[in-house]
Amino acid sequence: MRIKATLDRIPGGMMVVPLLLAATLNTFAPDLLRIGNFTQQLFVDGSGTLIALFLLCTGAQINVRNVGVSLGKGATLLATKWVVGAVIGLIAYLFAGDNGLWLGLAPIAIIAAMTNSNGGLYVALVGQYGDKTDRAAYSLLALNDGPFFTMVALAIFGAMGFVDGMFSVVSFVSVLLPIIVGMVLGNLDEEMRKFLDKGSSMLIPFFAFALGMGIDFGAIINGGLSGILLGLATVFLTGTAGYFIFKAFKWNPIAGASEGSTAGNAVATPAAIAAASASFAANVDLATVQVAASTVTTAILLPIYIGFLVKRLEEKGVKIPDDYVIK
Template identity: 85%
Template sequence: MKIKATIERIPGGMMVVPLLLAATINTLAPDLLRIGNFTQALFVDGASTLIALFLLFTGAQINLRNVGVSLGKGATLLVTKWFAGAVIGLIAFMMMGDNGLFLGLAPIAIIAAMTNSNGGLYVALVGQYGDKTDRAAYSLLALNDGPFLTMIALSIFGAMGFVEGMFSFTSFISVLLPIVVGMVLGNLDEDLRNFFSTGSSVLIPFFAFALGMGIDFSSIIEGGLGGIILGLLTVFFTGTVGYFVFKAMKWNPIVGAAEGSTAGNAVATPAAIAAASPAFAANVELATVQVAAAVVTTAILLPIYIGFLVKRLEKKGVNVPDDYVVQDNKN
């Protein structure tokens, strides 16, 4: 059977197929693989560990001469994602009705969903379509986890004052450390760099499956049309803005588009902000389900959109990622 070849015919198939398969299992039979021990550890609870190992392997491939490139890409992704989401959020606040909604969407849900991104999905996509500097850029993207950047947007809008304690430096270091360890090992020993070089691609379908086990399709129904629209906005607006920003920088535009998602932990952001400012309490429940629907919508739609963009580039004679790989990484 040509399982691998069949999966690879699907755009982003090595990530999309395992993710959707797991999401289907989690929706229809959530306890099927939650039976403890090694089965649950690998197929349900293993996403964080597998991604951490992926980042270590990626770090080992980074030549110290290219660290600045990775940081530049990470900072660009972070600022672009935040700015794009904040602009739509500001428009929503300016045009919302007496019920505090804009086209049925809670403005706080818009900002929470569109300024936050799914790190696991980003890693999976750039693992297939990016180079090592793109993967290492993830070290800075930890800054958009949780409500921190949403709070900054709201404070800039004058909706509320800045609230301390929304960003954990320890959490940021915990994301960065596996990359640093891998980078040190790879630069100290060329044999270790070569040994780790094939590990990244092998891990992608496994952590994609584990990520899928955290997705429940019923969230789309619960969040309603508003949640789906929010997901569409996140993919097509923030993803497209990232695409063109990276293209303008002469970097791989697919990597810029790979930030067009919403992370699962963004679901908790409306409640966290409402706790800090009671002014947002009225729509916190609606905002929560809309963000949850956006999480699922972006997880399904973004890989498909990325596949479309890759095919579009290929028709123009551009090969992704080969035409964008940093030269020092080929050595």
């Protein structure tokens, strides 16, 4: 059986398929894996530990040494994603109903989905439509993987009085410490970075399954359509914002639009946030499903949107990427 090849053909398959499989199992046979010892610790209760290890491995891939145009592009991409996601998230908090949702979306899902980008998809797109500085920009853009910038937005909203419950310093550090440890190891030793890189992808289906064991099928039904809406908003709001900001800087606008996606590992962000502050735990299950739906939606839609933008530019006589290649 070609299990991995099949999962690879499905957008976000390594994350979404195990999560939905576990959610289905949890709905119809919730006690099947809740038999104690290693089985339950790995497949049911292990999401926190697995996510922590995943964050450490991810942190090791972040290269803090970056200069010049690539640094400027990476910082611009990072800021654009965060500002757009934070603003839409703030609007969601301001207009959320009594159930804590806005247009059926959990605000924490909006921030998690819109401030994280799919690094593999970005690199693939700029590999075709960008130059080396666009590709190198990802070393800084990778900082938006995981819960850090989502936590920053929520902490700011708390200080402004829009969100109940601020993070304690200890809780904040306890979530970030695995990332920091990974960054230190990866930047001190290139071989350690390569070694830990294997864990970044290997752990995804396992913590996705454990997360799924906390979701029932009703939550998937309730979150699916709204999650697709979240994916559409991520592509057309963050992607389009990146397009026009890069165009204003006279950089390749296609590279700017290529960050309009949701990272597969953003599915773990709501759970990580809830671990740091229990006040955000109410809609974690729904938010997790919505982010997963956004991951799939953006993985499918963003390449189509990029193709549309490239065609429009070429119709205007702009050659992509030739007219924007930095020698």
